[in-house]
Amino acid sequence: MIKANHVTFEYFRRDDAGNVSEIVEALQDISLQIVPGEFVGILGQNGSGKSTFAKLLNALLEPTEGMITVAGMDTHKEDNIWEIRKNAGMIFQNPDNQIIGTTVEEDTAFGPENIGLESSEIIQRVADALELVGMTAYYQQSPNCLSGGQKQRVAIAGVLAMRPKCIIFDESTAMLDPQGRKEVLQAAHALNQEQNITILYITHEMEEVINADRILVIHQGQLVMEGTPKEVFQSGEQLQEYGLVLPRVSQLAVRLHENGIDFAENVLNIEEFISEVNRVKAYTRIQAMGAGRERDSVVANPDVKQKGRDAFLQEQNRDSERLEAEVQENRQNAMTKGLVLDQVSYEYSPKTIYAYQALKNINLTINKGEFLAIIGHTGSGKSTLIQHFNGLLSPSEGHIYYEGKDIYEKGYLRVQLRGKIGLVFQYPEYQLFAETVLEDVSFGPKNLGLPLLEVQQRAFEAIEAVGLKDTIYDLSPFELSGGQKRRVAIAGVLAMKPEILVLDEPVAGLDPAGRKELLELLKALNEQGMTIVLVSHNMEDVAEYAKRVLVMENGSIILDGTTSRIFQDKKKLEKLGLELPVTAELMRELRVAGHEVNPWIYQMDEAVEELTRYLS
Amino acid sequence: MIRDITIGQYYPVQSPIHRLDPRTKLAITFFYLISLFLANNKYMYLTAILFLGLYILPSKVPVKYMVKGLKGILVFIMLSVVLNMFFTKGDPFIDWWIIHISWQGFRTACYAMLRIILLVLGASVITYTTTPTKLTDGLERAFHWLKRFKVPVHEVAMMVSIALRFIPILVEELDKIMKAQQARGADFENGSILKRLKSLFPVIIPMFVSAIRRANDLAQAMEARCYRGGDGRSKMKPLKYTGVDVAAYVLLFLYLGGMIAMRILMTDWIWNGVA
Numbered sequence: 053m054i055k056a057n058h059v060t061f062e063y064f065r066r067d068d069a070g071n072v073s074e075i076v077e078a079l080q081d082i083s084l085q086i087v088p089g090e091f092v093g094i095l096g097q098n099g100s101g102k103s104t105f106a107k108l109l110n111a112l113l114e115p116t117e118g119m120i121t122v123a124g125m126d127t128h129k130e131d132n133i134w135e136i137r138k139n140a141g142m143i144f145q146n147p148d149n150q151i152i153g154t155t156v157e158e159d160t161a162f163g164p165e166n167i168g169l170e171s172s173e174i175i176q177r178v179a180d181a182l183e184l185v186g187m188t189a190y191y192q193q194s195p196n197c198l199s200g201g202q203k204q205r206v207a208i209a210g211v212l213a214m215r216p217k218c219i220i221f222d223e224s225t226a227m228l229d230p231q232g233r234k235e236v237l238q239a240a241h242a243l244n245q246e247q248n249i250t251i252l253y254i255t256h257e258m259e260e261v262i263n264a265d266r267i268l269v270i271h272q273g274q275l276v277m278e279g280t281p282k283e284v285f286q287s288g289e290q291l292q293e294y295g296l297v298l299p300r301v302s303q304l305a306v307r308l309h310e311n312g313i314d315f316a317e318n319v320l321n322i323e324e325f326i327s328e329v330n331r332v333k334a335y336t337r338i339q340a341m342g343a344g345r346e347r348d349s350v351v352a353n354p355d356v357k358q359k360g361r362d363a364f365l366q367e368q369n370r371d372s373e374r375l376e377a378e379v380q381e382n383r384q385n386a387m388t389k390g391l392v393l394d395q396v397s398y399e400y401s402p403k404t405i406y407a408y409q410a411l412k413n414i415n416l417t418i419n420k421g422e423f424l425a426i427i428g429h430t431g432s433g434k435s436t437l438i439q440h441f442n443g444l445l446s447p448s449e450g451h452i453y454y455e456g457k458d459i460y461e462k463g464y465l466r467v468q469l470r471g472k473i474g475l476v477f478q479y480p481e482y483q484l485f486a487e488t489v490l491e492d493v494s495f496g497p498k499n500l501g502l503p504l505l506e507v508q509q510r511a512f513e514a515i516e517a518v519g520l521k522d523t524i525y526d527l528s529p530f531e532l533s534g535g536q537k538r539r540v541a542i543a544g545v546l547a548m549k550p551e552i553l554v555l556d557e558p559v560a561g562l563d564p565a566g567r568k569e570l571l572e573l574l575k576a577l578n579e580q581g582m583t584i585v586l587v588s589h590n591m592e593d594v595a596e597y598a599k600r601v602l603v604m605e606n607g608s609i610i611l612d613g614t615t616s617r618i619f620q621d622k623k624k625l626e627k628l629g630l631e632l633p634v635t636a637e638l639m640r641e642l643r644v645a646g647h648e649v650n651p652w653i654y655q656m657d658e659a660v661e662e663l664t665r666y667l668s
Numbered sequence: 669m670i671r672d673i674t675i676g677q678y679y680p681v682q683s684p685i686h687r688l689d690p691r692t693k694l695a696i697t698f699f700y701l702i703s704l705f706l707a708n709n710k711y712m713y714l715t716a717i718l719f720l721g722l723y724i725l726p727s728k729v730p731v732k733y734m735v736k737g738l739k740g741i742l743v744f745i746m747l748s749v750v751l752n753m754f755f756t757k758g759d760p761f762i763d764w765w766i767i768h769i770s771w772q773g774f775r776t777a778c779y780a781m782l783r784i785i786l787l788v789l790g791a792s793v794i795t796y797t798t799t800p801t802k803l804t805d806g807l808e809r810a811f812h813w814l815k816r817f818k819v820p821v822h823e824v825a826m827m828v829s830i831a832l833r834f835i836p837i838l839v840e841e842l843d844k845i846m847k848a849q850q851a852r853g854a855d856f857e858n859g860s861i862l863k864r865l866k867s868l869f870p871v872i873i874p875m876f877v878s879a880i881r882r883a884n885d886l887a888q889a890m891e892a893r894c895y896r897g898g899d900g901r902s903k904m905k906p907l908k909y910t911g912v913d914v915a916a917y918v919l920l921f922l923y924l925g926g927m928i929a930m931r932i933l934m935t936d937w938i939w940n941g942v943a
Contacts, residue, residue: 107888110892112888112891112892134894134896137891137892137893137894138894141892141893142889142892144885144888144889144892146882146885148837148882149881149882149885149886149889150885150886150889151833152830152833152886152889152890152893153801153833154799154800154801154829154832154833155799155801157904158801158904161904162890162893162895163893163894164902164904165901165902165903165904166893166894166895166896166901167894167900168900168901168902169902170902171902171903171904171905171906174902174903174904175904175905178904195833196833196836196837210893211893214893214894439847442851444847444850444851467853467855470850470851470852470853471853474851475848475851476851477844477847477848477851480848482841482844482845482848482874482877482878483845483848483849483852483870483874484874485869485870485871485873485874485877486870495849495852495853495854495870496852496853498853499852499853499854499855500853530877544852545851545852548852548853
């Protein structure tokens with residue numbers, strides 16, 4: 053299907069005068085072959101060259117050296133370009149920037165129209181394509197009314213209408229919420245299995261390629277690993293070098309192995325993990341009791357299983373009572389110290405046909421020093437809620453108090469409040485504007501009316517705090533890498549020395565290494581006393597870092613409690629379409645399978661400890 | 669929500685006017701506007717109102733809804749009425765204190781008001797009954813002949829339709845960037861005009877950067893889907909004239925002929941004969 057033969061891609065970086073200042077080798081000597089019907093995952097850090105590779109396959113770029121053939125056609129040849137693009141369709145990252153039509157149907161027809169098909173043929177193909185991605189019901193809708201996952205499915209339909217042999221997903225899930233990710237991944241697998249379309253799936257989300265036929269890892273322009281998921285996810289060390297991590301379950305397995313337990317390392321999912329625990333446990337039993345006993349005594353015995361379940365339920369009750377009390381206490385705690393929302397409601401465009409109640413009667417107290425996560429679906433009101441914290445939106449009803457004062461009282465200095473409650477929007481790098489990094493970071497403190505010396509001082513500190521070097525001060529923020537831009541933008545808020553830092557999806561689109569660094573930074577800030585409010589879709593991040601969790605749905609707070617309490621309420625979370633962190637799910641499943649482990653563990657470190665104890 | 673605002677406020681119902689080919693509606697709009705400038709007496713205005721009624725009523729767009737749209741130009745209407753009323757000389761109609769209004773002034777003012785209202789209503793029917801895409805489609809086809817003079821008709825139409833698609837997205841983005849800068853203490857509301865203009869830089873620059881990034885992405889996505897300009901491109905739903913269009917054209921030309929005839933014949937009659 054696709055053949056790459058010693059492919060190298062170079063581009064020139066030019067200085068201000070237009071002279072070539074540097075030759076960048078985005079890809080070096082890549083050779084590979086992809087057979088028809090394969091599902092290939094391509095992993096790599098931000099800037100590793102994986103997107104460049106995708107564009108080469110679609111003939112959007114041409115290799116500097118070497119040759120690429122798609123379905124037998126050389127991408128160098130001008131005549132082949134359109135045929136290649138018909139055969140190898142591409143789904144890009146940003147759902148908004150790849151939909152051309154003003155309705156779903158019209159967008160799907162865009163490709164077939166470009167290749168000049170008959171009207172009746174186009175209508176047929178559009179209908180078929182929308183059917184395959186399950187978007188038939190939306191055919192006359194404006195793409196602006198769709199969710200991210202639906203938009204990407206429309207983009208897939210647009211490619212399918214060209215009847216391609218191969219579809220390349222270029223980080224197509226990076227900007228989506230978990231629901232959207234699932235939709236896109238499922239669509240990719242269905243097309244692969246049912247339509248026998250070759251899939252190239254580029255991502256830095258390890259969990260998404262567990263079921264791929266083959267995985268390629270690209271690092272600094274080179275193809276560094278290749279193999280089945282089991283082979284690639286065998287050792288974390290090598291992946292770490294490439295800025296990647298193992299899938300959560302494999303991480304756990306590897307760490308158990310490191311702790312001296314005879315545990316297979318290349319375990320990819322929960323089922324495999326449980327059967328491995330069964331095997332090890334049976335094995336240790338056999339050892340303890342001497343030979344002669346059936347190895348599956350633990351699991352096969354229904355009695356043990358039932359006992360496990362009983363104990364499980366009992367514990368659940370006890371724990372929830374204790375935790376409920378804790379939450380109550382938190383609520384009572386000090387109206388005067390933190391941020392209090394008292395019966396806050398908010399309506400967009402009131403009294404028009406577009407009127408929309410985004411928040412309903414919110415009561416919330418955020419104490420100083422907390423690490424709070426807000427989770428919930430896209431559109432559940434999370435973003436609207438956090439915009440109330442610093443007075444960007446004023447509630448239609450209700451009051452907001454900070455340190456005991458109503459922030460909407462006459463004479464309250466809201467600009468100063470914005471210094472105290474820092475708000476980092478989603479993709480904050482899009483707000484960068486100044487000529488230099490230093491100037492951009494100084495923007496906030498300058499607006500607070502601080503003396504110049506203090507402004508500079510704070511900017512220096514903030515840039516250091518986000519882990520950037522002082523050589524960056526005079527660079528333009530626009531020439532930085534994606535991850536650096538994000539840090540500069542966060543530094544711009546940190547420079548105001550906020551007491552509460554609110555971040556909306558701060559790690560969206562970052563690769564695993566970048567994600568971890570940023571979250572560790574937040575943890576460190578929290579330990580220094582800063583209150584952190586994290587809006588996130590990622591349950592793993594919430595589990596590892598947050599101490600308290602709010603769950604929102606339809607503009608209301610549905611659950612509010614400690615992280616462990618929230619993750620015990622699996623049923624409620626499931627009803628809301630939210631998932632448990634993998635670790636919590638795994639421990640729970642182990643308990644249900646009759647293993648005597650604490651099912652309430654949701655953090656990686658604790659799980660390793662518990663399982664090491666249990667298995668040795 | 670801000671993203672629900674669409675240009676032209678398409679009113680989604682099924683009606684014969686909605687079914688008309690956009691080219692027909694373009695022709696109606698164009699000739700109707702011209703006919704209004706021909707009108708110079710009450711009979712002609714009456715005919716124009718009648719024709720507009722024939723155009724609006726079958727469209728099933730509530731007249732109330734359309735009249736609401738006039739609110740935006742109320743100031744303009746009032747201004748033209750006042751100017752015409754006070755600055756047209758002639759026989760006195762009202763002559764009290766410092767207010768002098770002539771008969772002719774009063775009449776011109778009424779006609780001016782009527783003309784503006786008819787003009788706006790007549791031109792807005794097409795936007796109420798045609799989706800932006802169909803409209804650009806129609807424009808592309810209607811101005812197809814300009815291609816011979818090297819006018820990039822297809823490209824312009826494509827640009828308009830992409831602009832229509834991205835307006836809500838960019839409006840939302842503008843809102844977001846303004847809020848993000850406000851969160852960093854930016855103040856867009858207070859201070860002198862110069863200061864306020866200056867405070868817009870942190871909004872305008874990211875907007876430009878983002879628009880360019882989006883344009884870049886979009887160009888790539890279009891190329892990847894085999895877009896290479898208007899040549900060799902087909903349409904899923906090519907524009908086709910139907911019976912309704914024929915009827916509409918017949919009515920339009922009857923009306924137009926009538927208006928022209930009235931203009932020529934009635935001018936003498938009114939000024940010399942009766943009046």
